[in-house]
Amino acid sequence: MTSTIENQRAPFPIAFYRSAVGKKWAMAVTGLAIILFTIAHMIGNWKIFFPDVDGIPEIDLYAEALRGLLFPLLPEHVVLWIMRTGLIVVFLLHIHAAYSLTIMNRRARQDDYAGPRQYIAANYASRTMRWSGTIFLAFLLFHLADLTWGFQPMAPEVWERGEVYANFVATFSRAPVALLYVVAMAALALHLYHGAWSMFQSLGVNHPRFNLWRKGFALGLAVLVFVGNSIMPISVLFGWVG
Amino acid sequence: MNITLQVWRQDGPGVTGGFKTYQVTDVSPEMSFLEMLDLLNERLTNQGEEPVAFDHDCREGICGTCGVMINGQAHGPQLGTATCQLHMRKFQDGATIVVEPWRATGFPILRDLVVDRSAFDRIMEAGGYITVDTGSAPDANLIPVPKPVADTAFDAAACIGCGACVAACPNGAANLFTAAKVSHLNLLPQGQAERWTRTERMVEIMEEFFGSCTNHGECEKACPKSISIDFIAMMNADYVKAKFKNRRLLAQRG
Incomplete structure (x- = not known):
């Protein structure tokens, strides 16, 4: 019972986060935030399918508008940076919780079964969360270098800040890059197939009325994110866009 | 054969x-x-x-x-x-x-196939009980319990503490055992007085010995009593509530 008393002394959020159940809450909440961001990001990017406005691509206008959110109430870029900071914190928390829970779980199960281990309920997605997450994180860094920072050689040679549409077309005209994006989306979809269901369980959102919907929701979300995002590099690759 | x-x-x-x-x-x-x-x-x-x-x-x-x-x-x-x-x-x-x-x-x-499961006893000591007057047994059904609640509590109480959930879990987690024991008492009127200290203590003692839940669901399939992982969700919900409630209890308010 010492742990409870010790935890009581720490401020509530820290005491809560110290426990594994608390870390799972953090993973679920940050996971939900990342899901919402992913969907907003995807919908925003669909603007590449729309015609130019006065010779300027729709998505370039959208990117400019994001920079000017709440302007002139706040200086330009402020709201965007608040959102970016929030997103970075959310990602760091998600990764830290996953890392420390992994360490805890490895310690709790040191010896594996020597016999043929038969999984009955665990599926491929649930058993590869660490892999799909790590692969997606590596992709995320590539993606930022490619389309946000314009670092060579990840970004196309013609990359230019602010030219969202041109950069977009240039990067996906490279077949290996387009393929990499599709593979990364498959990893993300796999991660979401378990994560989006697991989230309800970790948050204690459980009711016979909608328990059956939770796995359907996770599957639908995984398909939506995979198809909705992969369609963009594929469209460029096959010349439907650009 | x-x-x-x-x-x-x-x-x-x-x-x-x-x-x-x-x-x-x-x-x-x-x-x-x-x-x-x-x-x-x-x-x-x-x-x-x-x-x-x-x-x-x-x-x-x-x-x-x-x-x-x-x-x-x-x-x-x-x-x-x-x-x-x-x-x-x-x-x-x-x-x-x-x-x-x-x-x-x-x-x-x-030795051989025998394991030491006393970590389960540590979890039970932390809150797997209710405080009642001893003496002669009270008449049956003095405390009304809604039938669906009694049924759910009974489903949780079916846990025999064999440890199959821990054995089947790829993380060596005891969440199904602890959730069953927590929920069994947390659902019933007799368990309400200690509900929040029970949840917090049992979860935290559990985490000293075992891994954490990644919602594979292997435990549910391994359980000889087929106890549902819905109880783990109940425990997760009660644990975060307990963190708030116990702060209030610390100030001697209910």
Whole structure:
């Protein structure tokens, strides 16, 4: 019972986060935030399918508008940076919780079964969360270098800040890059197939009325994110866009 | 039936163990898995060899003492059944069966197939009880409990504490056991006074010994009482509430 008393002394959020159940809450909440961001990001990017406005691509206008959110109430870029900071914190928390829970779980199960281990309920997605997450994180860094920072050689040679549409077309005209994006989306979809269901369980959102919907929701979300995002590099690759 | 058994043999805690192969001939399909082990042990004893140590008690699936990993499945291939209630007719004649103890850091191996499950007792001591007046038993049904709540509490109370959930969990987590014990009392009126301290303490003591839940759902399938992982969701919800409620209790407010 010492742990409870010790935890009581720490401020509530820290005491809560110290426990594994608390870390799972953090993973679920940050996971939900990342899901919402992913969907907003995807919908925003669909603007590449729309015609130019006065010779300027729709998505370039959208990117400019994001920079000017709440302007002139706040200086330009402020709201965007608040959102970016929030997103970075959310990602760091998600990764830290996953890392420390992994360490805890490895310690709790040191010896594996020597016999043929038969999984009955665990599926491929649930058993590869660490892999799909790590692969997606590596992709995320590539993606930022490619389309946000314009670092060579990840970004196309013609990359230019602010030219969202041109950069977009240039990067996906490279077949290996387009393929990499599709593979990364498959990893993300796999991660979401378990994560989006697991989230309800970790948050204690459980009711016979909608328990059956939770796995359907996770599957639908995984398909939506995979198809909705992969369609963009594929469209460029096959010349439907650009 | 003739069976080839690969059994984990280990002389004591902390020493290196290994598999040993035994041919068990003339096994009746009507024998339970434990009776088959009894047969093996009888023959081993007659040969002057050390019998295989395994835990067992009631042999009617209600005490939670027995339990081994059979071919990579806790309590063997039949769902919702403890090892003692598993019969040899579930196996093919001539089959090779791998028998191992539960493997988890929270369950150190004592000998052969016997593990030390006293970590479960530590969790129970932390809050798996209610405080009542002793003395003569009160009349039945004095405290009304809605039927669906009583049913759910009973489903949780079906936990026999065998440890199959921990054994089956790839993370060596005891969330299903703890959730069943927490929910059993948290659902009932008699359990309300200690509800929030119980939840917080039992979860935190559990985490000192076991891993954390990644929602694979293996425990639910391994459980001889088929206890649902819905109880883990209930425990997760109650744990965060407990963190708030216990702050209020600290200030002597309900």
